[in-house]
Amino acid sequence: MLALSLLGTLGLMSSSLSGNGIGVAAQKSVSLHATMNINKQENMTQILEDGKALLSYAKDQKLHQNLIIFLENTEKQLKSLTEA
Numbered sequence: 001m002l003a004l005s006l007l008g009t010l011g012l013m014s015s016s017l018s019g020n021g022i023g024v025a026a027q028k029s030v031s032l033h034a035t036m037n038i039n040k041q042e043n044m045t046q047i048l049e050d051g052k053a054l055l056s057y058a059k060d061q062k063l064h065q066n067l068i069i070f071l072e073n074t075e076k077q078l079k080s081l082t083e084a
């Protein structure tokens with residue numbers, strides 16, 4: 001299961017930043033945090049191989065650099081899990 005969440009969205013939409021009247025539209029960036037829940041019974045090697053294939057596809061298709069960095073970080077974490 002892969003879930004993406006946008007942190008602080010609800011709070012920012014209902015209030016201004018730092019009380020200065022600047023809303024969400026004035027923000028220069030948004031922080032996304034992804035989580036992946038992996039059961040102990042799942043095949044970590046297969047998940048890592050699929051992650052590598054997804055990274056390769058993203059690079060071949062010249063997707064946005066932020067997505068490629070996200071996938072590279074995910075691959076590093078999956079490698080750490082399989083080597084543990």
